[in-house]
Amino acid sequence: MQTRILATSDSAETGPEAEPAKGAPKPSLKQALLAAVFAAAIVTIILLAFSWPTVTSEPKDLPVAAVGDQKQIDQITANAPEGMLDLKKVDSRAEAQQLIREREVYGAFIVGDEPEILTSTAASPAVAQQLNGIASQMQQKIDKQAMSGMQDGMKEMQDALAKASQGPASQSPASQGPAGPQENPGEQAQAPTTSAMEVPQVTVTDVVPLNDNDSTGAGLAIAGLPLTIGGIVGGVLTSMIVHSRRMRAVAVLAYGAIGGLALTLVLQTWFGILQGNFGLNVLAAGLAVAATAALINGFVSLIGPGGIAIGAVLTMFIGNPIASLQAPKEFLAGAWGDIGQFLVPGASGTLLRDLSYFPGAPMTMQWWVLIGWFVLGIALILVGHLLAHSKKRAAVS
Known part of the structure; x- marks a missing residue:
């Protein structure tokens, strides 16, 4: 009897003709299609967010210094791709180097008898490659002009030799002078050929090169991604594990300190991607992950678990693609490159x-951007804490 009851129950729950429980929503083809369309739209937006900056990027208005007169600077602009360069005239090579080290410009043109192009692969390998291409074009043009000069010199020499081959009879005695004939015209004709052989060489100098551990700059370009993901993961975990809103603020502070140290140990001590002062790198990395984690916790404190999506979208799907981590901000369309520098991924x-x-x-700007987002997140956490307490008091009363 018991076996028969169990079988009947199992059939009632799993049989093909089973009816939905009372009050449960009926399956709907419209809902299934809407879910599919919504999922496809999300995937498309994600694809656009990450591919659009790369597909539409192009070099334009790149700040580059130039040493030379205005005519030479105008010639450089004319030979470069249209709209690529924003040349800033400076007085000396030393001044150009200083501007490169301060990241005011990406490189410099030194125009004169010894042409030189200064680059900075640490600032942007992509721009350094563009400037190397311009250097090759300049060298080709100089070689072409030198070849043309050599041809003119050869023609002058041939004319002089032809004139000399007519012999002394074709010259008047007066032209020979009392001391005999003048120096050999063939010797005079060799001067243009000798000068034409002295072709200037365009040299390229990397003022701020990348470290040997990251010679292509790929490691530094993707270093911002662990900071973004780390901030999101930290924000999600602290918001889910820590239920007290005030303690979430404490957890975010602790996570920033520990996470910043761990990431810097990997990126600098282990991989050798980061350089410079270890303590400052720890502070920058910690502030970056703490700012994102604080922002996510702030939204969660205000509106609940749905706040995770807002924080993730703001940092990963908006901030990261326009952060200019792999290419200069000038490569992005419109003002998106500048906007990206005011979000956590770009600033960090x-x-x-x-x-x-x-x-x-x-x-200074980058430090204040990260501090600003961190303070905003902590403020949202505290606001959420105060609102929750006010609701409890209202419910009690």
Whole structure:
């Protein structure tokens, strides 16, 4: 009897003709299609967020110094791709080098008898490659002009030799002078050929090169991704594990200190990607992950678990693609490159690059951007705490 009851129960629950429980929503084809469309839209947005900056990026308005007169500077601009360079005239090579080290410019053109192009692969390998291409074009043009000069010199020499082959009879005695005939015209004709052989060589000097452990800059370019993911993971875990809103603020502070130290140990001590002062790198990395974690906890404290999605979208799907970690901000369309520097991924990526290779560059803005997002997250946590307590008091009364 018991066996028969169990079988009947199992059949009632799993049989093909089973009816849905009373009050349960009926399966709907419309809901299934809407879910599929929504999922496809999310995937498309994610694809666009990460691929659009790369596909649409192009070099434009790159700040580059130039040493030379205005005519030479205009010639450089004319020979470069349209709109690529934003040349800033400086007085000396030393001044150009200083601007590169302060990240005011990406490189410099030294125009004169000994042409030279200064680059900085630490600032941007992509821009350094562009400047190397311009150096090759300049050298080809100089070689072409030198070849043209050599051909003109050869023609002058041939004309002089042809004139000399007519012999002394074709010259008047007066032209020979009392001391005999003048020097051999063939010797005079060799001068253009000798000068034409002295072809200037365009040299390329890397003022701020990358470290040997990251010679291509790939490690530094992706260093911002662990900071972004680390901040999101830290924010999600602390918001789920720690239920007290005030203790979430404490957890975020502790996570920033521990996470910053751990990431810097890996990126600098182990992999050798980061350079410079270890303590400052720990502070920058810790502030980056703490800012994202605080922001996620702040939204969760205000609106609940749905706040995780807001924080993740703001940092990963908006901030990270326009952070200019792999290419200069000038490569992005419109003002997106500048906007990206005011979000956590862009500010932290630029700050770590400057701390590693450009200690003389201004970094105040990046520090304040990270501090600002961190303070905003902590403020949202405290606001959520106060609102929750006010609701409890209202419910009690």
